[in-house]
Each structure stands twice: as C-alpha cells, then as structure tokens.
Amino acid sequence: MASAASATRSRAPSGPVKFLRSSIGAKSVMALTGLILTAFVFGHMVGNLQIFLGPEPINRYGHFLQSLGELLWLIRFVLLATLIVHIASAARLIVLNRRARPIAYVLDDSVQVTFAARTMPWTGMILLAFVVYHLAHFTLGTVQPELFSHHDELGRHDIYAMVVLGFQDWFVTAWYVVANALLALHLSHGVSSLFQSLGVTTPSLRWPLVDLAGPAVGTAVLIGNLAIPLASWLGLLELPYGAM
Amino acid sequence: MNLTLQMWRQRNLSDEGGMVQYEISDVSPEMSFLEMLDILNESLIARGQEPVAFDDDCREGICGMCSLVINGIPHGPDSGTTVCQLHMRRFQDGDTIYIEPWRSRAFPVLRDLIVDRNAFDRIIQAGGYISVNTGGTPDANAIPVAKSEADLSMDAASCIGCGACVAACPNASAMLFVGAKVSQFRHLPQGHTERARRATRMVEQMDAEGFGNCTNHYECMAVCPKEIDVRVIAELNQEFLRTELTGSE
Ligand code: HEM
Ligand code: FES
Numbered sequence: 001m002a003s004a005a006s007a008t009r010s011r012a013p014s015g016p017v018k019f020l021r022s023s024i025g026a027k028s029v030m031a032l033t034g035l036i037l038t039a040f041v042f043g044h045m046v047g048n049l050q051i052f053l054g055p056e057p058i059n060r061y062g063h064f065l066q067s068l069g070e071l072l073w074l075i076r077f078v079l080l081a082t083l084i085v086h087i088a089s090a091a092r093l094i095v096l097n098r099r100a101r102p103i104a105y106v107l108d109d110s111v112q113v114t115f116a117a118r119t120m121p122w123t124g125m126i127l128l129a130f131v132v133y134h135l136a137h138f139t140l141g142t143v144q145p146e147l148f149s150h151h152d153e154l155g156r157h158d159i160y161a162m163v164v165l166g167f168q169d170w171f172v173t174a175w176y177v178v179a180n181a182l183l184a185l186h187l188s189h190g191v192s193s194l195f196q197s198l199g200v201t202t203p204s205l206r207w208p209l210v211d212l213a214g215p216a217v218g219t220a221v222l223i224g225n226l227a228i229p230l231a232s233w234l235g236l237l238e239l240p241y242g243a244m
Numbered sequence: 245m246n247l248t249l250q251m252w253r254q255r256n257l258s259d260e261g262g263m264v265q266y267e268i269s270d271v272s273p274e275m276s277f278l279e280m281l282d283i284l285n286e287s288l289i290a291r292g293q294e295p296v297a298f299d300d301d302c303r304e305g306i307c308g309m310c311s312l313v314i315n316g317i318p319h320g321p322d323s324g325t326t327v328c329q330l331h332m333r334r335f336q337d338g339d340t341i342y343i344e345p346w347r348s349r350a351f352p353v354l355r356d357l358i359v360d361r362n363a364f365d366r367i368i369q370a371g372g373y374i375s376v377n378t379g380g381t382p383d384a385n386a387i388p389v390a391k392s393e394a395d396l397s398m399d400a401a402s403c404i405g406c407g408a409c410v411a412a413c414p415n416a417s418a419m420l421f422v423g424a425k426v427s428q429f430r431h432l433p434q435g436h437t438e439r440a441r442r443a444t445r446m447v448e449q450m451d452a453e454g455f456g457n458c459t460n461h462y463e464c465m466a467v468c469p470k471e472i473d474v475r476v477i478a479e480l481n482q483e484f485l486r487t488e489l490t491g492s493e
Contacts, residue, residue: 019488022447022448022451022484022488023447023450023451023456023457024447024457024480024481024484024485025484025488026457027457027458027481028481028485093457093459096415096456096457097414097415097416097417097456097457097459099349099454099456100348100349100350100415100416100417100454100455100456101347101348101349101414101415101416101456102349103347104347105313105316105344105347106250106252106263106342106344107250107315107316107342107344108316109315109316109317110316110317110412110414110461110463111317111323111412111463111466111467112461112462112463112466113414113461113462113463114461117459117460117461118414118461120459189460192460193459193460196458196460196474196477196478196481197458197460197481198481198485199478199479199480199481199482199483199484199485200478200482201475201478202475202478203473203475206475
C-alpha cells in the first residue's frame with residue numbers, strides 16, 4: 001500500500017521536461033549528444049582520409065553520399081539537432097554554474113584540474129564558429145566559390161580538386177589547424193568526462209581506460225583531420241590536372 | 245615566525261565585506277592553524293577590536309565544522325586533512341596567507357569566515373535517510389552484507405559534510421557530498437526501501453538550493469579531507485538516471 005502511494009506521488013511531477021531541467025538530466029543529454037557528435041567526427045575523418053587513395057575513391061565517396069538523397073537530409077537533420085541540443089544544454093548548465101558562485105575567491109587556486117576541462121565552454125564556442133565556416137567552405141561553397149564548380153571526367157563533383165586546391169591558401173589551412181587543435185582539446189576532456197556523466201565510470205575503469213580515452217580520441221582526430229590540410233598545403237597530395 | 249594574514253571580514257549576511265590585512269608575530273611552527281587564529285583573536289580582543297569569527301568544534305578532523313579556504317584551497321595545502329589538522333610548520337616566516345570562507349550561492353556568509361551550511365541538511369532531509377521500525381534491538385549481523393559492499397558503503401560514509409567539495413568546485417557543485425550520501429545507502433540492504441526515489445529527491449533539492457553541477461574536474465576529490473572518490477558521483481548519476489529513465493519506483 002505504501003509503495004503504491006509513493007509511486008503515484010513521485011511520478012506525477014515527473015516527465016521529460018522535469019528530467020531535462022534537472023542538472024543531472026541536462027548533463028546526461030550533453031554526454032549523449034557529445035558521444036553522437038564524437039562518433040560523427042570519427043566517421044567523417046575516416047571517410048575523408050580516402051583522399052590519400054587519390055581522386056577516384058574520394059570523388060566516388062562524395063558522389064555516393066550525394067546519391068543518398070533524402071537519407072542524407074535525414075542524417076544532416078539529426079546531426080544538426082544533436083548539435084543544437086548539445087549547445088543548448090551546455091549553455092544552460094554554464095549559466096547555472098556561474099550563478100552558483102556569485103562571489104569569487106580573492107585568491108583562487110586549484111589542485112588538479114586540466115587546461116582542457118577548464119576551457120570547455122571556450123573551445124566549444126570556437127568549434128561552433130568553425131562548424132559554420134566549414135559548412136560554408138565545403139558544403140555550400142561560399143568561402144572559395146571558384147573551387148566549388150570543378151567536375152571530374154565522370155561528371156561528379158570534384159572533391160579532390162576542391163580540397164587540395166582549397167588548402168593552398170595558408171589562411172584557410174591555419175584556421176583548420178587551430179580549430180582541430182581546439183577540437184582535440186574539447187574531446188580530450190569531453191570523451192573521458194561523458195562516461196562519468198552517464199554513471200558508468202568505476203575507479204578501476206577510470207584509470208587508465210576512461211582517463212586516457214579522451215586524450216587518445218582527441219589525438220587520433222587531431223592527426224587524422226590535420227593530415228588532409230597539411231598534406232595538401234605541403235604539396236604531398238598531387239595537384240590535379242592543369243590547376244592554377 | 246612572522247606572518248601577514250589577508251582575511252575576509254564581513255559583519256553579517258547583508259554586509260558587503262572585504263579583505264583585511266593583519267600582521268601576526270611569534271607564531272610557533274608547532275601551533276595548529278586554528279591556534280594561530282586563536283592567538284590573533286586574543287590580540288584583537290586586547291586591542292578592543294572584534295575577533296574574527298570562524299567555525300570549529302572537535303579540532304581533531306572528525307566533526308566537519310572547520311571550513312577555511314587557505315591560499316585558494318579549501319582546508320589548505322595538505323591533502324586528506326581538515327584545516328584543524330593543519331599546522332603552522334607548513335608555512336614559512338614572512339609568508340602572506342589568504343583566508344576566505346567557502347564561496348557558494350547556497351552557503352551564504354553569516355559572519356567573517358562562517359557560512360550557513362543548512363542547505364546540506366535540507367538535502368539530507370529530502371532523501372538521505374532510511375526508514376527503520378522501532379522496537380527491540382535486532383540481532384547484529386542478522387542481514388548478511390558482502391565485505392566488498394560494506395567497504396564501499398563505509399568509504400562513502402566517511403564524509404563529514406564539511407562542504408570543502410562545494411568550496412573547491414569551480415561550479416560550487418555539491419555532487420561529491422550528495423554522491424557520498426547516496427552511495428553509503430546504496431550498498432547496504434537497509435538502504436533499499438527508499439532507493440528508487442532517493443537520488444531524484446536529493447538532486448531536486450540540490451538544484452533548488454542553487455548548487456552548480458559537475459563538469460568532472462575532480463577538484464572536490466583532491467581537497468576532500470576524507471578522500472572520498474568521485475566514483476560516488478558516477479553512482480549518483482547512475483541512480484538518478486536509472487529512476488528517471490525506467491520510471492521504476
Ligand atoms: C559547438 C559548440 C559546442 C559547445 C559550446 C560545447 C560545449 C561543451 C561543454 C561546455 C561541455 C561540458 C564540459 C564539461 O564537462 O566540463 C561539453 C562536453 C562535451 N562536448 Fe561539447 N561543445 C560543443 C561542440 C561539441 C562538438 C562539435 C563535439 C563533438 C565533436 C562535442 C563533444 C563533447 C563531448 C564528448 C562532451 C562530454 C560530455 C560530458 O562531459 O559528459 N562538443 N561540450
Ligand atoms: S574542527 Fe572538527 S573537523 Fe575540524
């Protein structure tokens with residue numbers, strides 16, 4: 001009898017809204033969306049590394065993605081929603097956390113926090129700016145429009161030419177280097193952190209597995225992602241037919 | 245040794261407060277930190293000034309009353325100790341020492357270095373208890389508890405509720421405290437009656453009090469005088485998510 005009464009009582013004010021409003025609910029949403037975004041970043045990197053196999057595979061890959069049609073739009077929609085939810089919960093939690101200490105210490109010190117952990121809101125915000133730039137660059141073609149209209153001999157969008165030529169511009173390459181360094185930093189804390197936020201970390205899992213997962217994923221993404229602009233800029237990827 | 249102290253002075257809840265500098269001489273390295281403050285207060289009283297108010301009680305590291313941020317670190321430079329267990333030999337002649345109260349919206353400063361920690365009590369009232377029947381004393385060890393589970397519970401139960409975790413956290417989060425209180429019951433059969441709603445209720449109260457939330461910096465664990473492991477925060481997250489997502493009660 002007692003359990004029936006308590007069941008109705010605590011179920012009543014509950015629900016998704018209440019869950020999302022609670023600090024741990026919002027944090028778990030951030031961890032889950034962070035995990036989805038990280039999975040995307042990883043897949044995106046692996047797909048793009050096909051550029052080292054030459055123009056044919058990467059252009060075929062791009063053509064394949066375009067041919068997905070409505071499915072591609074569905075994936076884009078889900079990713080965008082994921083990013084928005086991640087940022088919205090981040091913003092809310094950051095505001096709550098700032099409010100929780102209205103008066104700062106005159107002398108503040110810390111014992112063990114990492115630079116990556118401390119800078120999560122800043123690396124995240126610059127990442128958002130980079131995501132917008134990156135979409136304008138290679139998805140919409142508004143950054144370097146002259147490179148966006150190339151087609152290969154099969155009439156497919158010439159991604160190889162667009163990428164390799166695009167990174168001849170030192171400024172573009174430098175911006176990608178900076179953004180990917182910040183992404184690596186964000187992931188080095190974020191990936192380790194999400195296991196704790198979802199409640200799966202135990203002391204024996206934490207060291208070394210979980211604590212090293214973030215830096216490992218961050219480093220892998222840094223190397224994989226930067227290989228492309230740096231190899232292009234250094235002339236390690238052969239410039240396409242009669243360009244520039 | 246001679247020291248310069250930069251201390252937070254604040255008359256009452258509504259006073260704005262500020263740092264005040266004091267010089268103190270002939271401090272012996274054998275003194276505890278609180279004894280050094282006692283000496284300062286005696287000299288302030290002798291000069292007709294208001295002594296500095298600070299919390300303390302047992303002075304042997306078990307009650308959780310003492311609560312000073314020393315040079316930016318709650319409970320001072322020694323790990324795994326309360327400030328009442330800190331000794332002046334950790335400092336050098338000529339040092340300047342900054343002494344501030346716990347800083348958190350949920351812990352308003354009442355006077356000088358004393359903060360109101362009733363928010364912790366309200367979190368406990370919300371769910372940090374077990375229900376037992378009154379009556380005759382039950383037999384000891386009538387309910388078997390695995391050694392490993394008992395250890396996890398006892399480690400969590402070593403929390404003295406001082407609030408250093410909140411003071412150290414960049415977000416003034418109370419999750420190490422709340423996690424410890426949830427964990428100590430979670431691993432014992434006696435805690436199971438209220439298990440499903442305990443985390444939810446305590447987290448609701450924690451949020452309502454204005455504590456921040458964990459960004460996994462683990463500063464709390466580094467300053468905790470009882471060295472409570474942040475696994476209790478993972479357990480808190482797990483308990484909360486289990487109830488919220490399965491709707492189990
Ligand atoms: C675009 C704007 C972004 C902002 C403002 C942002 C902000 C944040 C913040 C503040 C955190 C919490 C850090 C902490 O626990 O202290 C976080 C966590 C995280 N972020 Fe982001 N982020 C952004 C984009 C991204 C992207 C693009 C990814 C994936 C590649 C990502 C992956 C993660 C992960 C995995 C976590 C860990 C979640 C957790 O702590 O449980 N974030 N983000
Ligand atoms: S005075 Fe009791 S723990 Fe420090």
